[in-house]
Amino acid sequence: MKIKISETKIIQKMARVILSSIFLLSLTVCVNAQTGAKYKDARQSIEVRVNDLVKRMTLEEKILQLNQYTFGVNNNPNNIGIEIKSVPPGIGSLIFFSADPVLRNTIQQKAIDSSRLGIPVLFGFDVIHGFRTIYPISIAQACSWNPELVTENCKVAARETVLSGVDWTFSPMIDVARDPRWGRVSEGYGEDPYANAVFGVATVKGYQGKNLSDPYSIAACLKHYVGYGMSEGGRDYRYSDVSAQSLWETYLPPYEACIKAGAATIMSGFNDISGVPATANYYTLTNILKQQWKFDGFVVSDWNAVNQLISQGVAKDRKEAGLKAFMAGIEMDMKDGIYLEYLKQLFDEKKIPIAKIDDAVARILRIKFRLGLFDHPYTDIVNEQQRYLQPESKILAARLAEESMVLLKNEKNSLPFSSSIKTIALIGPMAKDKDNILGSWSFNGKASDAESIYEGLQNEFKQNIKINYAKGCDFEGTDESGFDEAFAAASQSEVIVVCLGELKTWSGENASRSSIALPVIQEKLVTALKKTGKPLILVLSNGRPLELVRLEPLANAIVEIWQPGIAGGTPLAGILSGRINPSAKLAVTFPLTTGQIPTYYNMRQSARPLEGLYQDIPTEPLYWFGHGLSYTTFGYSAAKVTATSFKSSQKIVAEVTVSNTGKVNGKETVLWYISDPVSSISRPMKELKFFEKKEIDAGQSAVYKFEIDPTKDLSYTDATGKRILESGDFYIHVGNQKVKIELLE
Numbered sequence: 001m002k003i004k005i006s007e008t009k010i011i012q013k014m015a016r017v018i019l020s021s022i023f024l025l026s027l028t029v030c031v032n033a034q035t036g037a038k039y040k041d042a043r044q045s046i047e048v049r050v051n052d053l054v055k056r057m058t059l060e061e062k063i064l065q066l067n068q069y070t071f072g073v074n075n076n077p078n079n080i081g082i083e084i085k086s087v088p089p090g091i092g093s094l095i096f097f098s099a100d101p102v103l104r105n106t107i108q109q110k111a112i113d114s115s116r117l118g119i120p121v122l123f124g125f126d127v128i129h130g131f132r133t134i135y136p137i138s139i140a141q142a143c144s145w146n147p148e149l150v151t152e153n154c155k156v157a158a159r160e161t162v163l164s165g166v167d168w169t170f171s172p173m174i175d176v177a178r179d180p181r182w183g184r185v186s187e188g189y190g191e192d193p194y195a196n197a198v199f200g201v202a203t204v205k206g207y208q209g210k211n212l213s214d215p216y217s218i219a220a221c222l223k224h225y226v227g228y229g230m231s232e233g234g235r236d237y238r239y240s241d242v243s244a245q246s247l248w249e250t251y252l253p254p255y256e257a258c259i260k261a262g263a264a265t266i267m268s269g270f271n272d273i274s275g276v277p278a279t280a281n282y283y284t285l286t287n288i289l290k291q292q293w294k295f296d297g298f299v300v301s302d303w304n305a306v307n308q309l310i311s312q313g314v315a316k317d318r319k320e321a322g323l324k325a326f327m328a329g330i331e332m333d334m335k336d337g338i339y340l341e342y343l344k345q346l347f348d349e350k351k352i353p354i355a356k357i358d359d360a361v362a363r364i365l366r367i368k369f370r371l372g373l374f375d376h377p378y379t380d381i382v383n384e385q386q387r388y389l390q391p392e393s394k395i396l397a398a399r400l401a402e403e404s405m406v407l408l409k410n411e412k413n414s415l416p417f418s419s420s421i422k423t424i425a426l427i428g429p430m431a432k433d434k435d436n437i438l439g440s441w442s443f444n445g446k447a448s449d450a451e452s453i454y455e456g457l458q459n460e461f462k463q464n465i466k467i468n469y470a471k472g473c474d475f476e477g478t479d480e481s482g483f484d485e486a487f488a489a490a491s492q493s494e495v496i497v498v499c500l501g502e503l504k505t506w507s508g509e510n511a512s513r514s515s516i517a518l519p520v521i522q523e524k525l526v527t528a529l530k531k532t533g534k535p536l537i538l539v540l541s542n543g544r545p546l547e548l549v550r551l552e553p554l555a556n557a558i559v560e561i562w563q564p565g566i567a568g569g570t571p572l573a574g575i576l577s578g579r580i581n582p583s584a585k586l587a588v589t590f591p592l593t594t595g596q597i598p599t600y601y602n603m604r605q606s607a608r609p610l611e612g613l614y615q616d617i618p619t620e621p622l623y624w625f626g627h628g629l630s631y632t633t634f635g636y637s638a639a640k641v642t643a644t645s646f647k648s649s650q651k652i653v654a655e656v657t658v659s660n661t662g663k664v665n666g667k668e669t670v671l672w673y674i675s676d677p678v679s680s681i682s683r684p685m686k687e688l689k690f691f692e693k694k695e696i697d698a699g700q701s702a703v704y705k706f707e708i709d710p711t712k713d714l715s716y717t718d719a720t721g722k723r724i725l726e727s728g729d730f731y732i733h734v735g736n737q738k739v740k741i742e743l744l745e
């Protein structure tokens with residue numbers, strides 16, 4: 001890597017700061033000097049231990065705690081920056097680019113033995129959808145509408161993470177995302193604030209367990225606080241024009257819910273919020289998060305985000321960037337070394353008060369104490385066979401994959417395959433893929449652990465169905481030389497299954513696309529195969545909603561499998577064979593074309609709903625949020641409410657009975673929405689307030705209930721975060737019904 005002169009200077013300067021810090025520390029190192037100190041006594045409360053330790057720390061020791069560096073070889077192409085060769089033992093945190101617990105213990109031992117106070121290092125890493133047992137990406141998880149299953153998978157991730165020497169993951173991402181051009185749409189739970197809140201909380205619960213100090217708990221980190229999902233034009237790292245109203249109504253609610261659920265840490269975003277960068281935003285970082293919500297954990301900046309305040313045009317140099325970020329409320333500086341370089345100077349110049357430094361250190365130490373790091377700083381060494389990919393972990397990953405695959409289309413019950421079928425053509429660049437199906441952010445995931453679609457189908461159909469495979473074409477490019485072979489395979493088969501999709505690098509961080517259509521070569525392959533006249537099943541694996549306007553008419557059925565992780569083949573095969581009845585519903589809308597973006601179900605009401613439409617295409621998206629088919633049919637009874645007029649102090653219950661009127665057992669998710677047709681400000685057309693998924697056997701029924709608490713479910717927040725409850729009419733939406741209720745004065 002080439003380093004510019006300015007970067008070299010920064011490195012030299014930082015190296016000097018680090019060396020002088022090491023020198024200062026080495027002067028004061030005195031192992032066991034703190035024997036008998038309260039902070040070492042596990043019987044004391046965490047707050048007593050934190051306060052005792054902060055009192056004993058020098059300014060240099062405090063500042064070291066506020067920094068995070070990396071250790072090991074960074075294999076994330078978006079996060080390559082200045083690498084520091086050695087870090088002082090008193091450092092607050094390291095991003096651990098290794099899965100070696102022995103190495104962690106060595107570093108930890110050095111930190112504890114050669115620093116004066118023996119403060120353990122906090123090891124962090126991006127464990128986003130599994131450590132080694134990679135399960136479906138977050139947007140897929142949300143389509144399962146099964147938060148309990150997500151929690152179970154996150155528990156597996158937490159255990160594998162702990163045993164790999166890591167205490168802290170930078171997950172969940174709960175940025176509401178309504179522009180599928182933005183690659184990070186794959187990392188969150190879709191377009192709805194409530195869904196992001198529920199799945200965020202489910203994830204936090206899975207990682208953190210009942211108690212952070214439990215042996216297999218890790219600390220969660222909510223990201224990217226806040227408004228990052230609004231990135232202009234779907235381009236990454238860009239301006240986000242977030243009004244105060246949408247900040248409170250759309251972007252903050254998932255964060256508030258996860259903070260209330262006990263999330264230990266939070267990461268600031270790269271974006272700015274209507275001009276004020278998220279990493280220098282006192283209003284969001286301190287006023288809302290710490291003063292209003294009483295968050296007592298710490299905020300870490302995103303990678304180099306403090307330094308980036310210069311590029312964002314709010315700081316003239318690194319020193320000013322550090323001052324702005326720190327005073328706004330960023331406690332830990334990820335990677336850019338600015339705090340280590342300038343905080344002491346800023347303190348000496350009286351620009352930063354000691355109380356603020358003490359508070360920041362206390363927040364970081366509090367999480368270290370809560371994790372039990374002072375009492376159990378080392379990782380248990382367990383061999384790799386017992387650490388990763390346990391049979392029950394793989395089963396959980398497969399169950400989540402199965403529940404997150406969405407049957408988008410099923411013309412004339414083309415699926416499941418009829419029992420008479422003896423040959424299928426399996427075609428497309430995704431059919432034998434084992435790498436892209438893992439999705440982005442799967443660093444320790446291995447293609448060799450994954451089951452391809454082809455393998456899944458072989459296991460499912462064994463000798464009963466012959467699979468004629470042909471790749472057909474690559475994911476992109478113009479090479480059509482494989483079309484003939486694919487056509488021949490299709491011609492010799494009764495049904496064609498075409499497996500298309502995106503490379504894993506096309507979504508995730510720094511992976512925006514100007515068009516959400518699949519590359520032309522993939523569309524051409526389908527057009528060519530359609531000429532065989534055989535039924536055509538489209539299987540899609542991708543990290544964002546796709547533009548399917550040209551493909552949809554060519555397909556008899558479409559299954560969206562997202563990026564399912566290591567265990568997607570068998571669940572998909574089960575759906576094709578009918579062994580599994582699909583139960584997922586979209587947590588994000590599929591626009592008809594890229595030009596329809598943004599299109600999301602909870603848009604505001606229009607002044608002329610029937611006008612202002614596109615002249616060249618329909619205005620309706622192809623598949624709305626909540627769309628997803630089943631092999632059975634569900635009948636909804638007329639919805640009932642315990643009262644149609646009620647006061648704000650009264651809770652009412654809405655109820656609907658759902659009957660499985662088809663021939664096979666199935667799972668149905670009932671989504672409950674509320675709309676407020678007249679209020680002081682224009683409200684979304686409807687808003688999801690509650691959902692529940694239940695299994696209903698063929699011929700059986702289940703009762704679904706939604707308890708409506710007016711102060712929570714009928715109120716809205718204004719642009720300052722104040723909740724407003726106005727009397728008048730509201731509607732409950734369930735299935736295709738709309739029930740009027742009235743809140744009395």
Ligand code: NOJ
Nearest residue numbers: 079126170223302303509
């Ligand atoms: C940058 C990404 O925006 C963030 O999501 C990630 O956690 C950090 N890098 C650390 O890798």
